[in-house]
Each structure stands twice: as C-alpha cells, then as structure tokens.
Amino acid sequence: MTDAVRGFLKSIPAMTGVAPDIDPEAFPDDPVTAFLQWLRAAVDAEVPEPHVVNLSTVDVDGVPDARPLVVKDVDERGWAFSSTKSSRKGSQLTDRSAAAMTFWWPAQVRAVRIRGEVVEAARAESLQDLSSRAPQAQASVDSADWTLWWLQPDRVEFWQGSPDRHHHRIIYTRDQQTEHGQQSQSAWTRHAHRTEVS
Ligand SMILES: Cc1cc2nc3c(=O)[nH]c(=O)nc-3n(C[C@H](O)[C@H](O)[C@H](O)COP(=O)(O)O)c2cc1C
Numbered sequence: 313m314t315d316a317v318r319g320f321l322k323s324i325p326a327m328t329g330v331a332p333d334i335d336p337e338a339f340p341d342d343p344v345t346a347f348l349q350w351l352r353a354a355v356d357a358e359v360p361e362p363h364v365v366n367l368s369t370v371d372v373d374g375v376p377d378a379r380p381l382v383v384k385d386v387d388e389r390g391w392a393f394s395s396t397k398s399s400r401k402g403s404q405l406t407d408r409s410a411a412a413m414t415f416w417w418p419a420q421v422r423a424v425r426i427r428g429e430v431v432e433a434a435r436a437e438s439l440q441d442l443s444s445r446a447p448q449a450q451a452s453v454d455s456a457d458w459t460l461w462w463l464q465p466d467r468v469e470f471w472q473g474s475p476d477r478h479h480h481r482i483i484y485t486r487d488q489q490t491e492h493g494q495q496s497q498s499a500w501t502r503h504a505h506r507t508e509v510s
Pocket residue numbers: 364377378379380381382383394395396399400401402
C-alpha cells in the first residue's frame with residue numbers, strides 16, 4: 313500500500329455516530345427480542361436500510377463468500393432471507409449449510425453478528441415471499457427456483473461502540489439441552505463484557 317492510500321484511508325472518519333447508553337444487564341433473555349428492539353431503534357434513528365445485512369457463506373472448498381441482501385423475517389426460528397436456489401449463495405448453501413450475518417448501523421455505532429446453520433423454508437413460505445415482491449421482480453425469476461431460507465442462530469453478538477473505546481459486547485450462545493436423546497427447547501446464555509481499548 314502506498315503512503316498516499318494509507319493517508320487517504322486514515323482521513324476518512326469511522327465510528328462517527330452517536331452511541332446510545334446501554335445497560336447490558338437489562339438485555340432480554342433471547343437474541344431475537346434484543347435484535348427487534350435494536351432494529352426498531354435503528355429505524356427510529358433513521359439508519360438507512362437497517363434490514364440490509366451482509367450474508368456470508370462457504371463454498372464446497374471451504375472458501376468464504378459474502379454479499380448484501382435484505383432480511384425478510386425474524387422470529388424464534390431465526391433470520392430469513394430469499395434468493396434463487398440456482399445462485400452462487402444457493403449452491404453454496406446446498407453444499408455447506410453454515411452461514412453468518414453482519415449488520416452495521418453507523419448512526420448508533422452498533423453492529424450485530426449472527427452465525428448458525430441455514431435451513432430451507434417450506435415451499436409455501438418461499439412462494440409467499442415471492443408473491444410479496446414487485447411484479448417486475450416476480451416476473452424475472454422462475455418460481456420453482458425462488459427460495460426462502462432461515463439462518464438458525466447458535467451465537468448472536470450485539471456490539472455497541474463507545475466513545476471511550478471500551479466497546480460493549482453482549483453475546484448470546486445457544487445451550488443445546490438433550491433429554492432422553494431428544495433435543496428439547498433450547499435456552500440462551502448471555503454474557504456481556506467490555507473490550508480493551510480498540
Ligand atoms: C441493498 C441490497 C439488497 C439486496 N437484496 C437481495 C436479496 O434480497 N436477494 C438477493 O438474492 N440478492 C440481493 N441483493 C444482491 C446480492 O448482493 C447479490 O449480488 C446477489 O444475490 C448474487 O449473490 P450470489 O452470487 O452470491 O448468489 C441485494 C443487493 C443489495 C446491494
């Protein structure tokens with residue numbers, strides 16, 4: 313890298329937003345509720361397109377790939393997104409179901425990071441998603457190819473930047489409980505810490 317490019321990059325401000333005060337102990341017990349609270353706050357703070365996320369996948373050789381897309385639904389099943397199954401992401405997900413999502417909401421110095429396994433939604437749900445697209449967007453795809461997927465989270469991290477650079481990290485990890493060999497309702501463990509100066 314040249315000095316000029318390094319200097320140019322250094323001249324561009326980062327983390328310029330206004331970080332809201334947070335109480336990590338007051339976070340809800342599950343990450344979906346926490347996410348929906350932060351999403352609502354992002355919309356209220358006029359963060360542009362806060363439902364656009366970077367989706368990372370892995371190809372058959374273990375090489376990562378990533379692209380932005382729109383999140384279509386969020387509930388106790390996880391985070392839903394849609395595309396064509398014949399796309400690169402579609403074939404990567406067929407080969408390797410592991411994926412990650414990263415949101416970045418600059419106005420509030422907030423990021424959310426999610427990882428887990430991706431499962432395909434029921435056909436009816438994919439078709440319902442397709443029918444919600446603009447007519448032109450519907451016409452451009454083969455309905456049999458259009459697919460809704462759910463990213464089922466194992467780990468969700470809420471990152472809140474702080475002006476003193478001791479940033480907050482609130483991390484939810486899923487407890488896998490098994491009873492008599494069967495997976496029961498899973499619960500979440502939450503822990504919070506502040507980073508060293510970074
Ligand atoms: C703001 C934004 C939203 C997007 N939303 C979607 C989407 O919901 N679904 C989709 O398939 N591609 C969406 N794209 C295009 C993807 O970024 C990507 O180019 C495309 O899906 C092909 O990715 P792939 O080759 O990895 O499969 C969006 C792009 C941008 C910039």
